[in-house]
Amino acid sequence: MNQSDNSFDNQLILKANNLKQHYQVKQGVFKSDAVVKAVDGISFDLEKGKTLAVVGESGCGKSTLGRMLTMIETPTEGSLAHLGEDLLTLTKDAQAKLRQKIQIIFQNPYGSLNPRKKIGAILEEPLIINTNLSKTERKEKALAIMSKVGLKTEHYDRYPHMFSGGQRQRIAIARGLMLDPNVIVADEPVSALDVSVQAQVLNLMMDLQEEFGLSYVFISHDLSVVEHIADDVMVMYLGKVVEQGTREQLFNNPQHPYTLALLSSTPQLSPEKRRTRIKLEGELPSPLNPPSGCAFHGRCSYANDRCKSETPTLRLDSSDSQEQGHLIACHAVEENRIENHTQSVA
Amino acid sequence: MSLLQLENLSVTFGNFRAVDNISYKVEEGEVLGIVGESGSGKSVSSLSIMGLIDFPGKVNAEQLTFDNQDLLAMPEKQRRRLTGSDIAMIFQDPMTSLNPCFTVGYQIIEALKTHQGGSKKELKARAIELLTQVGIPAPESRLDNYPHQLSGGMSQRVMIAISIACNPRLLIADEPTTALDVTIQAQIIDLLIDLQRKKQMGLVLITHDLALVAEVAHRVIVMYAGQIVESGPASEVFSTPKHPYTQALLASLPESAAGKARLEALPGVVPGQYDRPLGCLLSPRCPYATDHCRKVEPANQGDLNRQVKCHTPLDSEGRPAA
Numbered sequence: 001m002n003q004s005d006n007s008f009d010n011q012l013i014l015k016a017n018n019l020k021q022h023y024q025v026k027q028g029v030f031k032s033d034a035v036v037k038a039v040d041g042i043s044f045d046l047e048k049g050k051t052l053a054v055v056g057e058s059g060c061g062k063s064t065l066g067r068m069l070t071m072i073e074t075p076t077e078g079s080l081a082h083l084g085e086d087l088l089t090l091t092k093d094a095q096a097k098l099r100q101k102i103q104i105i106f107q108n109p110y111g112s113l114n115p116r117k118k119i120g121a122i123l124e125e126p127l128i129i130n131t132n133l134s135k136t137e138r139k140e141k142a143l144a145i146m147s148k149v150g151l152k153t154e155h156y157d158r159y160p161h162m163f164s165g166g167q168r169q170r171i172a173i174a175r176g177l178m179l180d181p182n183v184i185v186a187d188e189p190v191s192a193l194d195v196s197v198q199a200q201v202l203n204l205m206m207d208l209q210e211e212f213g214l215s216y217v218f219i220s221h222d223l224s225v226v227e228h229i230a231d232d233v234m235v236m237y238l239g240k241v242v243e244q245g246t247r248e249q250l251f252n253n254p255q256h257p258y259t260l261a262l263l264s265s266t267p268q269l270s271p272e273k274r275r276t277r278i279k280l281e282g283e284l285p286s287p288l289n290p291p292s293g294c295a296f297h298g299r300c301s302y303a304n305d306r307c308k309s310e311t312p313t314l315r316l317d318s319s320d321s322q323e324q325g326h327l328i329a330c331h332a333v334e335e336n337r338i339e340n341h342t343q344s345v346a
Numbered sequence: 347m348s349l350l351q352l353e354n355l356s357v358t359f360g361n362f363r364a365v366d367n368i369s370y371k372v373e374e375g376e377v378l379g380i381v382g383e384s385g386s387g388k389s390v391s392s393l394s395i396m397g398l399i400d401f402p403g404k405v406n407a408e409q410l411t412f413d414n415q416d417l418l419a420m421p422e423k424q425r426r427r428l429t430g431s432d433i434a435m436i437f438q439d440p441m442t443s444l445n446p447c448f449t450v451g452y453q454i455i456e457a458l459k460t461h462q463g464g465s466k467k468e469l470k471a472r473a474i475e476l477l478t479q480v481g482i483p484a485p486e487s488r489l490d491n492y493p494h495q496l497s498g499g500m501s502q503r504v505m506i507a508i509s510i511a512c513n514p515r516l517l518i519a520d521e522p523t524t525a526l527d528v529t530i531q532a533q534i535i536d537l538l539i540d541l542q543r544k545k546q547m548g549l550v551l552i553t554h555d556l557a558l559v560a561e562v563a564h565r566v567i568v569m570y571a572g573q574i575v576e577s578g579p580a581s582e583v584f585s586t587p588k589h590p591y592t593q594a595l596l597a598s599l600p601e602s603a604a605g606k607a608r609l610e611a612l613p614g615v616v617p618g619q620y621d622r623p624l625g626c627l628l629s630p631r632c633p634y635a636t637d638h639c640r641k642v643e644p645a646n647q648g649d650l651n652r653q654v655k656c657h658t659p660l661d662s663e664g665r666p667a668a
Contacts, residue, residue, distance in 0.1 A: 057527035057528065057529065057530075060528055082401065082446035151575060154429070155608045163652065164615045167614060176488070181621050192553065193382035193617075194384055195383065195554065195556065195595055195598055195599060195614040196383060196594065196598045196611060197383075197611075198598070199598035199599075199600075199610065199611035199612070200611040200612075200613070201613055202600070202609055203609050206607065206608065221527065221528060223528070224600045224601045225556075225600050226600065228601075228603060228609070229600075261529055262528055262529065264532075265528045265529045265531065265532035265557040266528055266557075267555060267557035267560070268557055268560075268561070268601070269557045269559045269560045269584060269596070269599065269601055269602070270560075270601075271554060273601070274561070277532060277536075279532075279533070280532075280533070283497050283499055283500075283530060284527075326580035
């Protein structure tokens with residue numbers, strides 16, 4: 001990950017710096033409002049044609065991050081730049097223009113398509129709102145995109161209920177592509193699909209990335225999918241990034257105890273690839289009442305007193321010095337308290 | 347003698363065959379994995395074992411026996427005594443399968459009271475013991491909790507406590523971890539396998555997660571559109587699949603495509619009620635299909651230990667036999 005400040009480098013599509021989203025939660029008449037730190041200080045660079053995967057369990061803030069990137073929600077703090085332009089300080093009009101360039105695909109294709117609209121209408125709606133194209137031009141464009149995602153011309157006049165889950169997700173992808181975006185935020189795009197269909201949709205997304213030079217922010221909890229599709233990976237826990245790096249760094253040399261636990265909990269098909277299961281006790285703590293210090297310390301077997309009191313910050317990994325940009329937020333890693341973990345059971 | 351034995355079980359809804367002549371058996375102390383995509387009939391077949399198929403669904407079978415007792419021939423009352431105590435089931439979504447209006451303690455004790463009875467004190471003690479067994483901290487205080495006060499993982503633990511309350515000999519777990527996070531999934535599976543070993547239960551694990559089955563099951567059944575297309579010991583089925591569908595499923599997993607740019611996706615979708623093909627149900631999607639496959643439905647080949655429903659089963663190198 002290139003941390004240079006040359007923001008006019010047009011390779012750098014999206015640059016987020018210290019993004020935060022805090023929600024005020026009412027606790028009753030006599031109590032002051034509590035603050036939920038759904039996303040707490042996230043920075044990343046996304047280059048053209050690359051895929052950034054965001055991994056974490058439910059409630060870790062990955063979807064909130066997606067909503068901020070697409071400007072559905074305004075971050076409480078931090079900056080977000082698209083091609084060097086800060087999205088958050090722009091005027092409303094300019095923001096609306098830029099929104100076209102960052103599109104989203106939602107998780108559940110059964111809920112994200114309006115059941116009362118035909119596919120043609122669903123696909124053309126973004127064009128009606130954002131462009132001055134005529135009716136025939138809009139239809140032409142919709143049909144062109146439909147053929148790109150593997151839908152047939154006769155599907156133009158059908159309703160969403162006439163499609164299978166995989167086809168619906170293709171429609172959702174087509175809708176995302178209508179305005180020629182640079183970035184697509186895909187929020188768990190394949191987790192509602194069956195394995196064989198999941199493979200079709202992943203292939204399609206990779207084909208489209210190649211053809212249009214799209215950048216993806218791929219939000220997922222499925223590590224095997226992430227390992228296949230991502231260039232860079234960010235592991236989140238309770239609103240914070242615990243480990244960030246390239247795919248190779250994360251999967252070949254995972255360091256943070258939480259990443260290790262996630263990897264070892266994922267079932268593996270081949271016996272050689274199975275890792276010794278690191279048992280995580282307990283569950284994700286409530287974001288309303290997060291633990292002091294490192295948020296992970298209650299479930300971590302390497303936690304000590306420092307972890308309980310002091311919040312770790314993201315630092316460069318010292319163990320692979322030749323590789324740049326592998327960031328880890330952990331006291332135990334920094335102090336070298338984690339013994340050499342064997343990678344496989346066999 | 348097997349714990350559970352099915353011969354040519356079919357479940358029909360009107361003209362639609364959700365489950366189409368399936369046969370399998372479960373031995374005591376065995377973990378049987380059933381895998382398949384949605385709509386392949388894995389849930390419906392297990393619901394039919396529990397007697398939970400309502401009108402207009404119809405269950406037909408040449409044989410459906412549990413511990414040598416014919417489940418279809420026995421009176422309704424006797425069957426209800428069996429299900430819930432000797433045969434128990436865990437459902438997919440723990441959040442919706444617990445009743446939100448009653449406390450956790452009430453729901454556990456309800457199962458105990460129906461099947462075993464006992465004094466209030468005994469029942470409560472047993473409920474606490476069960477919650478401890480499934481690894482819930484401070485079980486006494488949890489008895490008075492309502493389901494909405496529990497997280498997903500906790501609710502699933504309560505569901506497991508209810509299902510093992512009467513020491514079942516067969517436990518059917520229908521996608522027990524699909525709604526849960528990876529780290530919680532690992533906890534729940536460890537718990538289930540641990541209980542299964544301790545009590546020597548038969549466990550039927552229904553899931554769409556092939557890797558999960560590969561890790562824990564002894565034997566595995568692959569279902570496609572209501573039929574069993576392949577069955578056998580888990581290690582054999584996953585290392586040398588004989589049915590083109592199993593092969594394609596395994597190939598479409600991201601982990602089998604390491605280093606490759608594209609996944610090997612199986613084209614098309616599972617046939618539904620109105621587009622069931624003639625002959626072999628996989629024939630429109632199968633890369634090896636011949637005209638023979640498109641006309642004639644293949645029969646099961648091999649013994650019960652390793653079966654495959656294909657005209658040209660694949661050899662050890664993954665190529666169809668001539």
